[in-house]
Amino acid sequence: MTDLDDLPEFQVVVRAGGFRDAARLTGKSASGLSEAVRRLETRLGIRLLNRTTRSIAPTEAGRRLIERLSPALAEVEAALGVVDGLRDTPAGTLRLNVPVAAARLVLPRIVPPFLAAYPDIRLEVIAEDSFVDVLAEGCDAGIRYDERLEQDMIAIPIGPREQRFAAAASPAYLDRAGRPTHPRDLLTHACLLGRFRGGALTSPWEFEKNGEIIKVEATGPLIVSTAGGMDLALQAALDGTGIIGLFEEWLRPHLKDGRLEPVLADWWQSFSGPFLYFPGRRHLPAPLRAFVDFARAFRW
Structure with a gap:
């Protein structure tokens, strides 16, 4: 394989018409450019430039190479320009x-x-x-x-810096089944649960008050996939099926309009x-x- 660094140096020498002018254009030494061309000729096994003490001229092989080389190097420069654009300008997926x-x-x-x-x-x-x-x-x-x-x-913070796990149910359900006053009361209630793809349930539910943490093995009539079924569980809670445990922000619109009622709000646990x-x-x-x-x- 030819050293690709020698190709653009050969190109600039041909375009400049000599090593000294090419050196002024590139900021490199004339001797270094001459060595690059000589190295390229050695590797290709053919003379590319005819040299005199005053000028250079491409041979037939040199002319054919430069004809094919110039568009190829232009494509390389264009490709590198795309990469530079992605580095400096936010674009892409x-x-x-x-x-x-x-x-x-x-x-x-x-x-x-x-x-x-x-x-x-x-x-x-x-x-x-x-x-x-x-x-x-x-x-x-x-x-x-x-x-x-x-x-x-x-890791950098994104979103609210404190969230809460909330429990809620429709007023109709709570009128029928009673309003829990302690997390353990949930053991006798219909709770609406989620299941992760790995198989684990969103139970036990965890509550906290005055430094006391209580975990409740909630059970109930409905289990949904956490990846896509929580809206179904929420609708079931709105329709009076049972108590749902979910992020407070997720429940907030329904708590605000009264379709859901907070359950054990003074036990809701905060987390980062x-x-x-x-x-x-x-x-x-x-x-x-x-x-x-x-x-x-x-x-x-």
Whole structure:
């Protein structure tokens, strides 16, 4: 294989009509350019330039090479220009792997203004509750809660910094089944649960008050997939089927309009909000760098 560094040097010597003029154009030494051409001729086994003390001229082989070489090097420069553009201008595809709750409660606030600010970025969001290796899945970054963060990743806060696990039911259900006054009362109630793709349930439910933590093995008539069935569970709660445990923000509109009533609100447990996490590489892809900077500056 010919050293590709010698090819553009041969090209500039031919275009300049000599080694000294080529040296002035490139900032390299005339002797260095001469050596590059000599090295290229040796590797190809054919003379490319006829040299005199005052000028140079390409041989037949040199003319044919330069005719094919010039468009090829122009294509290489164009390709490198595309890469430079992706480095300096946020453009291209950004793939995020996020929990379903983050897709519902965090991203709707940040995604529209982000895409408006960076119209050349295409955002792809994979929302699921199985905790996959985001890089192995072909994603650039993910959103996770602190107990799910991988140690070799960089993590920055994204979304509200404090969230709560809330329980609620329709007034009609509570009028019929009674209103719990202690977390253990839930053992006799119909609770609406989720199941992760790995098989684990969203039970036990965890409550906290004055430093006391109580876990309740909630059971009930309905179990849905956390990846896509929580809206069904919520609708069942609205229709009086039972008590649902979910992020407070998810339930808030229905708590506000009275269709749902808080259950054990003084026991709702707080936890830290989610994080955007990504590999600690020195050179981040421009779309990811733009999103990281945007998330850091975004006011929640």
